[in-house]
Amino acid sequence: xxxxxxxxxxxxxxxxxxxxxxxxxxxxxxxxxxxxxxxxxxxxxxxxxxxxxxxxxxxxxxxxxxxxxxxxxxxxxxxxxxxxxxxxxxxxxxxxxxxxxxxxxxxxxxxx
Amino acid sequence: xxxxxxxxxxxxxxxxxxxxxxxxxxxxxxxxxxxxxxxxxxxxxxxxxxxxxxxxxxxxxxxxxxxxxxxxxxxxxxxxxxxxxxxxxxxxxxxxxxxxxxxxxxxxxxxxx
Numbered sequence: 001x002x003x004x005x006x007x008x009x010x011x012x013x014x015x016x017x018x019x020x021x022x023x024x025x026x027x028x029x030x031x032x033x034x035x036x037x038x039x040x041x042x043x044x045x046x047x048x049x050x051x052x053x054x055x056x057x058x059x060x061x062x063x064x065x066x067x068x069x070x071x072x073x074x075x076x077x078x079x080x081x082x083x084x085x086x087x088x089x090x091x092x093x094x095x096x097x098x099x100x101x102x103x104x105x106x107x108x109x110x111x112x
Numbered sequence: 113x114x115x116x117x118x119x120x121x122x123x124x125x126x127x128x129x130x131x132x133x134x135x136x137x138x139x140x141x142x143x144x145x146x147x148x149x150x151x152x153x154x155x156x157x158x159x160x161x162x163x164x165x166x167x168x169x170x171x172x173x174x175x176x177x178x179x180x181x182x183x184x185x186x187x188x189x190x191x192x193x194x195x196x197x198x199x200x201x202x203x204x205x206x207x208x209x210x211x212x213x214x215x216x217x218x219x220x221x222x223x224x225x
Contacts, residue, residue, distance in 0.1 A: 034213075043116075043203050043216035044155060087155075097168055098143060098207070100214060102155040 003027070004088045009107040012082075018075040020106050022088030025069045031092045033064060034100070035073045037084040044087065044102070047073065078110045114138040116217035118204050124223045125194055133189045133220045135204030144187045145205040145214060146179065148172070155203070161187065194224045 005023040012018040024033060034049040048055055048062045050071075055062045061074040075082055085105040117136045125131050137144050146158040159169040161179050178190045187206075191198055201221050205214040 036216075038155070041149070041201055041219070041221075043205075043218045046213050046215060049213065098160050098214075099145070099157040099168060099170075100147075100155075101157070104154060 003090050003101070004103055006086070006088055006103065006106045008104070009109065011109050011111055012075075012078045014080060014110055014112050015077055018073075018078040018082065018108055018110070020073040020075075020086050020088075020108060021070065022073070023070045024088070024090050027068050027090050028092070031090045033062065033068075033071050034089045034091055035060070035062065036087045036089065036100075036102075037082075038087070038105070039081075039084040045084075047086075049091075078108075080110050080112060082108065083110045084108060116204055116206055116215055118202075118217040118220050120220060121218065122221045122223075124225065127196055127224055128193050131191050131194055131222065133191075133202050133204075133222070135187045135189070135206075135217055136185050137187055137204065137206030138208075138215060139185070141206035141208050141215075143167075143207045143209065143212075143214075144179075144181070145207075146189045147203045147205065147216075148200040149203065149219075150197075150200045158189075191222075194222075196224050198222060199224045 035047040036044040038044045050062045064071045085107050087105040119134045144161045149155045157170050159173045160167045176192050180188050201219045203219045204217040207214045
């Protein structure tokens, strides 16, 4: 089972920042937080990942709380093409498994 | 930018037939994966493959399924005798090392009639 909790759905106005929360209260010290998104049954698309520091790339920013029990994915200027299901996944580095365990994610609907 | 490709994009088959889904992972990647997504459900892990052998598989990946890397570029998923419940999107993914980011292909939509 997925080790994260996300809201089922969120709306965001086009051009505004989209802030997608994720709870991972049972995260362990060697688990990273990964974000993927899936646009209408296309393949999951990697967005960003982090361990404890905030991370930023050309797609998004990832803010991880100091206790690492939750995080927020920020899309700074959402566009209609950002409408997708966003998955927050915790994944160990150095463990016995490489598999990704997907939950149900958050359906982000960007409104014009 | 390198990407994972999959063929065919759509496949329709009769129950009981064999299907082979093909993937070309990113060229310098070493770890390969198959996932599937039944319509309206979660993305589910099927199998991971490294160094020409299966490194992990899920309960879904039973004897009807097999994977192969027949040459230096392709990675295939074979379903020997398809069932109605095999209808799903099948996604291939690859990563440079086992613990690095996995990149997914666009998927093959399999419909078993």
